Amino acid sequence: MKKRFIALALAVPLHLLALEPKEIYTQAADAYKAKDFQTSYTLFSKLYMTHLRDVDLNFKFGISAYEIGNYEMALAAFERVEMLQPSNLRNKLEKARTFFMLKMYEDAELTFKEVLSNPLLPQNVRKNIELYLSRVIKEQKKSFTYVTLNLNTLYDSNVNSAPIDDTYNIGITEYATAEEKSDGALETSISVVNIYDIGKANGFALKNRASIYLKRHFEEDEYDINYFSYMPSLLYKYTKYTFEMALGADVMTLGDKSYLQTLSLMPRFEYEHTKTLRSMVHFKYQVKDFQQSAQKDLDANHYELSYSLQSILSPRSYIQANITGVQEKKKHGTRVDVNYDEYKFDVVYANQFTPLYGAELYAQIRERKYDDYSTLFSSTRDDLSKSIGVGMSVKVFENLLLRLNARYDKVDSNQNVFSYEKQTLSAGVVKTF
Template identity: 20%
Template sequence: MFSTAKNLTKMISASLLVFTCCANAQTDERKYLIKLVEAGLYQDAFELAESLFDQYAGDADFDYLYGLSARQAGKHQEAIFAFERVVMNRPNNLNARYALAVAYYEVDNLVAAKREFENLLKLQPTNKLIAQTERYLSLIQQKSVRLDPVWSGFAGISLGYDSNVNSGLGDELYPIPVAGVGVFELQFPVESDNFSKLSANLAYRYPTAKFNAWFASASASHTQNKQYTDFNKSSLDIIAGYTHRIGALQLRANTFLQSFWYGDEKYHNMMAVMASANFAIDQSDSVQLSGNYSAINNEVNDNLDSNSAMVRLEYIKQLDSGRLTFATAFRDENVKNFNQASQQYERTINSLSINWMHQFESLGLVRLGWQYQLAKHQHLNQIFKDVDGVSPFFTEKRKDNNIIYQIGHEYALAESWRWRTQVRLSRKNSNQFVYSFDRNVVNTGIRYLF
């Protein structure tokens, strides 16, 4: 290992001789900027360069000084942009290209750093610069070994119990109007069932730097009910995207594709674009803003075709051997084909959630979660008509309150084997009784990681 600061300091001193020779043709401010850089007063130099930026940005001499002061002041991205401008204007400038390559290296953009160092060697630099470049290329090679592409995934099987597989209402009798006939007392009984579930995932990550990477994954699952097979569920999810860090900001963008089967038939296809920005406040606290836009094409009912947009704000607290998160989200859902039958599906959803996770030394990983959702439908429900066959049976717009409790436990049986148990309790209360129900789902099983 060798000191990048020492090498760049020598480079700065040599290159400033060139710029000083041109000082007579420059303003007093630019002369002073050269003196500040030469004296090693980089923070002062950067502040002065910032004040001159609008006037001189694009001038190769100024951009080089700006880049040197920005890098030494810890403003790595600003330095990179400045050196890039110099190289664009003066592609054969050895010092600028070397400075750009080093700046890329310091932010772990190894692909770009390697490219610029190799371009530098093509310009036939001095023996000293060749030696420094080759040492950097050696370091990049060593780091690249740790940044090799990674394949990972899992396969699992579990058994479970669903207390309300059909989303039934209970044993009570409910008044349901029949157009032109009258109101009948009907029952919507709750049906419970046992189920088995198969799940698998395959993920690929291609790092381009320490905190930057392309990624992709495919996940599949199938839930097989023992008795009520009409409620079987299967899904195939595909994700592909890129994550990139800029200082304390971790950015992520990806696409999401899903095919979903309900019972024995294809139910819907979904396509979504997602993005998030996580800002690290310090080593243990961060704030994340995320959003997505999705489009659903329902294969069974065209009235369920919809577009939706969601935004979510989350506070994340890293604990000793654990994590605590608080989040709030808003989603707006709109149907693609607005008509009397589909309008009731347009809604907004507000949610609050708290999640806690802790890795116990002997007990394993424990997760606890709580979520509250308030769904407000924007139009009257025209599916249920009153006895006259014209007026809606429910005279108020639908409003659903849903509270979800989740408990999870994961225990390491061996290096690659995990025993997982999950409990989900849902309490849904609606001002339209046909949508109010409770549901408890428990499953436990084994998962193999690779």
């Protein structure tokens, strides 16, 4: 016993032995914040045995152990946190990373998949998990594929986006507007993602994503949608930087007719300022090709530039703000409803309150200004739209979630025939394979 005490005394600086636990924790937290993980590990190791139920202390102790290569101790700390706080997504991610470093590849894959099944997960975090998974599957000498299936029933109070006003004027003549059509619909969407690592850690990965979206109205079948999308991309990650170059091809039918085909190019960049703050930028160029002769003059080139700032508020919640500028330019024709500039700002907040329940809030404001003067309405069209939504997820079984959503949209236009509002309610299930 005396030898053990001497060894411990030699391992810990003498000036730390006289410190009170509160002082030790303060110094450990300061060292952790400064990324001096060797010091924070040494200090936290003096405290954790008497603070086994302290989530914050054990999580920071686990991170410190991970960063200095003591993966067994890190895993034990993350497992303690999981017992105390099962809904802590950040802890699950760190636990999965630790499994990988311990070459426990099957456990790492299962844990990453568990996090991926959460619909509240931000898209950029999802991409980072996919990159980690690509390394896991490379070690297992296989490619990784996961499938997400959504089945929803939906109610739309204004399927045809009918105007708010009963009449509109052209010159001195008054015309009646279309009546609102409310209807229910069944929605089905399937997304298949395959990812394969083609480099070393913090290197390249190939990602292929194919998705199908089907919408079938109960009565208004002229608004039925079939949508098919394929997006291959090349991902590259280096320390705090992530870059993605994506190509896209989309095909859409409306009712029983072919409606739209598009091709797109989208580079995306992400920078991790801190563990809880990230910036994301993407540019998108898209060519729109309408398939019916009546819509050919809608053919356009679409340009989009977006900046997003994401803050991880806690291991279970985040908030993200997005600012996007859009421009569309017609390829031919004289239609006045094609060329426009658009600016939109939206915010999303998500919180996984418990292992079973999560919620999401969404709000957006968007202004669209058209370039061309309308002689019909004696003005240039200007639309202002506002949207707000709330969603809730309930875990039913492993990898099976119940989703409830409600959304309200309103568009105010200086040409009142384009002003409308609608409410949308949906309920469905999400299954990840």
